[in-house]
Amino acid sequence: MTKHPDAPLIVILSLIAIALFLTSLMIGAADLSIAQLIEAAFASEKTPVSIVFWEIRVPRALLGVITGATLGLSGAVLQGLLRNPLAEPGLIGVSSSASLGAVIAIYTGLTITMPYALPAFALLGAAIAAVLLPMLAGGRGQTLTLILAGVAISSIATALTSLALNLSPNPFAAMEIVFWMLGSLNDRSMQHLYIIAPFIVVGWALLLITGKGLNALSLGEETAHTMGVSLPRLRFCAIVGTAASVGAVTAVTGTIGFIGLIVPHLLRKMVGGEPQRLLIPSAIAGACLLTLADITVKLFGPQSNLKLGVLTAIVGAPFFLWLIIKQRRALI
Amino acid sequence: MNPDLVIAGTYTNQTTVQMLRGLGITVVQVPPVRTIPDIARELRRLGKVLGQEQKTEALASRFETTVQRFVEAQPDEKARAGVYYANGYTAGDGSLVNELITTAGLQNIANNLGLKGTSKLPLELLILEDPQLLVEGTQFSDKPALAFELLAHPALKRTLGNSGRVLVEDKYTICGLPFVAEAIEKLANQSKRLGARAE
Numbered sequence: 001m002t003k004h005p006d007a008p009l010i011v012i013l014s015l016i017a018i019a020l021f022l023t024s025l026m027i028g029a030a031d032l033s034i035a036q037l038i039e040a041a042f043a044s045e046k047t048p049v050s051i052v053f054w055e056i057r058v059p060r061a062l063l064g065v066i067t068g069a070t071l072g073l074s075g076a077v078l079q080g081l082l083r084n085p086l087a088e089p090g091l092i093g094v095s096s097s098a099s100l101g102a103v104i105a106i107y108t109g110l111t112i113t114m115p116y117a118l119p120a121f122a123l124l125g126a127a128i129a130a131v132l133l134p135m136l137a138g139g140r141g142q143t144l145t146l147i148l149a150g151v152a153i154s155s156i157a158t159a160l161t162s163l164a165l166n167l168s169p170n171p172f173a174a175m176e177i178v179f180w181m182l183g184s185l186n187d188r189s190m191q192h193l194y195i196i197a198p199f200i201v202v203g204w205a206l207l208l209i210t211g212k213g214l215n216a217l218s219l220g221e222e223t224a225h226t227m228g229v230s231l232p233r234l235r236f237c238a239i240v241g242t243a244a245s246v247g248a249v250t251a252v253t254g255t256i257g258f259i260g261l262i263v264p265h266l267l268r269k270m271v272g273g274e275p276q277r278l279l280i281p282s283a284i285a286g287a288c289l290l291t292l293a294d295i296t297v298k299l300f301g302p303q304s305n306l307k308l309g310v311l312t313a314i315v316g317a318p319f320f321l322w323l324i325i326k327q328r329r330a331l332i
Numbered sequence: 333m334n335p336d337l338v339i340a341g342t343y344t345n346q347t348t349v350q351m352l353r354g355l356g357i358t359v360v361q362v363p364p365v366r367t368i369p370d371i372a373r374e375l376r377r378l379g380k381v382l383g384q385e386q387k388t389e390a391l392a393s394r395f396e397t398t399v400q401r402f403v404e405a406q407p408d409e410k411a412r413a414g415v416y417y418a419n420g421y422t423a424g425d426g427s428l429v430n431e432l433i434t435t436a437g438l439q440n441i442a443n444n445l446g447l448k449g450t451s452k453l454p455l456e457l458l459i460l461e462d463p464q465l466l467v468e469g470t471q472f473s474d475k476p477a478l479a480f481e482l483l484a485h486p487a488l489k490r491t492l493g494n495s496g497r498v499l500v501e502d503k504y505t506i507c508g509l510p511f512v513a514e515a516i517e518k519l520a521n522q523s524k525r526l527g528a529r530a531e
Contacts (some may be wrong), residue, residue, distance in 0.1 A: 029454030046490060048462045055487035056456055109476055171472055172418055172479035179478060187420070187455055189486045302454040 006277055009270055013284040017065065020291040024061040027295055028052070029302040059190045064294045065287040066193075066200060067185070067249040068259055072286020073279060074242040075260020077207050080214035080275035081238045082134070084146050085265065086323060089246045090257030092146065093129045093153030098243075098250035099180045100157045100164070101125025105251075107168045115191075119199045119244075122251035127243035129153050143327055182309035183254035185294050196248035203245025204283075206237045211276030213237075218275055256309050258316020259286050265323070337381065365508025368431050372396050375510070395510035399435060402516050406437035411526035413438040413519075414453075414463040416488075418471075418479035422453040429505040432512060433467060436519030437527075459487050464526050466492055467519070470502040498522050 004010070026034060030052060037057075040049035071089060078087040089095045105111050105121035136149035161180055165173045213234035216224035224231065250256075263285045264278055271277040293311045300306045338352055342363040352359050360381050365371050372392040379388025413433050415423045423429045424442030426449045433440045441461040447453060466488065471480055504515035 029456040030460050048460045048491070051487050051490050052456050052459050055485070055490060056459070106476060106478070109474075112476060168475055168477070169473045170475040170477040170479075172477040173475070175419075176478050187482055187485060191486060303452060 006271055006281060009267075009281055010284065013281055013288065017284050017288045017291070020288055020295065021061050021065055024064060024291050024295050024298070025053070025057050027298045028057055055189065056187070059188055059193055060185050060294070061291070062193060063185050063188050063249075063253065064291045066196075067253050067256065068287040068290025069283040070200065070203070070245040070249045070286070071256065071259035071290065072263040073204065073207050073283040074246050075286070076264040076275070076278045076282035077210055077214065077238050078242060078260070079264050080217065080278070081210070081235065082137075082146060083218065084143055085327070086143055086147055086261070086320070088258070088261035089126075089242060090255065090259075091154075091261060091320070092133050092150035093157055094126045094133075094242060094246055095250050095255040095257065096154045096157035096161070096181075097129035098122040098126040098247040099255050100161045101247065102251040103161050103164050103180055107164060107170070107173055115195050118251045119196050119248040122247035123199060123243050124247075125157070126247035126250070127239065129157065130239040130243055178307065180254045182307035182313075183250075183256035184297075184307050184309075185253055188252055192252040196252060199244045199248035203241045203243075203248065206241030207245065208279060210234055210237045210241070211279050214275035254307075254309065256290070256312055258312045258320065259290055261323075262316055262319050263289060265319075339378070366426060366428055366431070368399055368435055368512075371508045371510060371512070374508070391510055395513060398510075398513045399516070402435050402437070402513075402520055405520065405524075407523065407527045409527065410437060410439040411464045411523055412441050412444075412461060413465040413467055413522075414441040414458055414461065415467045415469075416453070416458065416483060417450075417469045418477070418482075420452055420455060420458075420482055421450055422447060422458070423450050423505075424448050427505070428508055428512070429467065429500060432500065432504065432515050433519060436516045437523040438465065438519060455482065455485060455487060459491055463491065464496060465522050466497045468497055468499050469505065470499070 026032075026037065032040075032049060032052070036049055037053055040047055040053050043050050074094075075088045078089065078092070079085055081087070099122070101121035101124050102118055104125075105117045110117045110121075132153060133146070133149055136152065137146040158181065162177050165177050165180070168174070213224070213229045213231075216227045216229040217231075217234065219227075221231065224234075264282050267278060267281045267285055271281060290308075290312075293308055293315075296311055297306050297308050335357060338357055338359045340349055340352075340359055340361050342361045344361070349359050349361065358381075360378070362374055362378070363370075365374055372395055375388045375392045375395075376385075379385045379392075382388075415429055415433070417423075422442045424440060424445075424447040430440050430442065441458070441463055442451075442453065444461060445453070445457060466483075468483060498518060500515050500518065504512050
């Protein structure tokens with residue numbers, strides 16, 4: 001085995017992720033001891049505890065890991081592609097557009113007959129945002145126009161989501177605006193995971209093969225071109241990969257922001273600033289951060305009804321402000 | 333319209349009630365009915381007010397006999413039933429649906445958990461109570477909402493199997509009238525079925 005320069009970092013992050021995953025399994029609305037859970041996990045017949053473990057806790061913990069990894073990875077890829085440290089699926093409107101797609105698929109009743117319409121519509125929403133963004137923001141990766149374009153896309157998608165939910169004849173739909181804007185892993189099931197799995201696999205694969213191209217792109221478009229990197233192909237992989245994976249997770253968790261912003265920044269110095277080396281650590285660290293946030297939500301208790309996105313925003317928004325201030329200093 | 337009598341709820345605006353009484357109109361206030369004995373009692377009271385005591389007495393006593401029949405038919409070993417509404421709400425002691433369930437010879441798991449009235453019940457806690465029967469309410473719309481997705485959660489499906497659900501329409505759980513006997517009968521049939529399977 002060749003020695004990877006980031007092997008220690010990846011191993012440490014993975015160990016933290018596993019520890020957080022196991023911790024997440026132990027926490028829930030019901031007070032169950034570790035012994036009870038272990039016994040139920042390996043029980044041959046179904047008991048109430050084994051159903052709680054396999055049908056409620058495992059899907060939630062898995063979804064946390066998958067969602068966090070997707071957001072971390074896509075954040076790292078988008079920051080490399082747009083050559084902008086503030087790019088992130090939440091901030092540039094990809095997540096809220098994915099939400100809009102999912103909302104249309106669910107509340108029109110389409111998903112009842114075609115379950116795969118859910119991730120497909122979310123992918124479509126996310127892809128539209130990802131294609132529109134560079135067109136609106138213009139090339140050269142200017143920070144200000146990128147953020148403005150992202151805010152505009154987010155606002156439109158959020159407004160249309162609210163509109164769609166308010167127009168639904170179901171009286172509960174309007175209350176669910178909160179879920180789509182702030183996100184939650186509450187009471188999701190294995191079925192959700194099965195439906196999004198193919199989209200996640202394809203999305204991750206596309207995102208992971210952008211590494212080399214992103215490295216070349218960091219030296220400038222022309223240099224990348226002379227190095228034999230096909231920019232249209234690189235853009236295609238990054239945008240479709242983001243749309244597929246972020247679309248899929250958003251379709252079942254709602255919009256969860258800031259994970260994709262924070263994680264690549266925390267790791268960039270550790271991997272020497274190379275976009276390719278940032279990808280895998282960002283995915284694992286994203287999984288850690290999101291699982292940690294969900295554990296905190298669970299510790300608040302089921303009666304609090306706290307949404308996951310509230311927590312990530314409380315941590316993420318100040319970080320975002322700090323980044324803006326840092327960027328401004330660099331400009332002056 | 334100059335009415336002789338106005339029947340109002342106990343939650344009707346008190347100013348309106350006072351004003352009507354000030355005008356010399358008889359106002360009878362009827363509380364929301366939350367127990368089975370209340371149904372017969374309120375019926376008799378209204379009969380007295382309306383001068384239709386014979387009719388309401390007949391209705392009330394027929395209802396009481398029906399209820400008595402259900403109470404006598406209750407099994408010793410009571411099957412576990414849980415109420416589960418949209419967004420994970422359940423109903424326990426102090427709700428009409430709880431009265432229907434217990435009269436039908438089932439035990440309401442909300443009471444085992446100490447939940448009173450309508451309160452939130454996390455899915456995990458519901459599953460751990462191992463319900464044999466899930467009492468559901470009317471879905472207000474055929475258009476989907478996430479609020480109802482919870483009722484299709486695989487954890488519930490695995491706990492209840494294919495036949496462990498019963499619909500008790502909202503009209504039975506909101507309006508406390510003698511026709512709730514229909515809902516009790518529906519529940520009692522489930523109770524009988526579950527009891528027969530246990531033996």
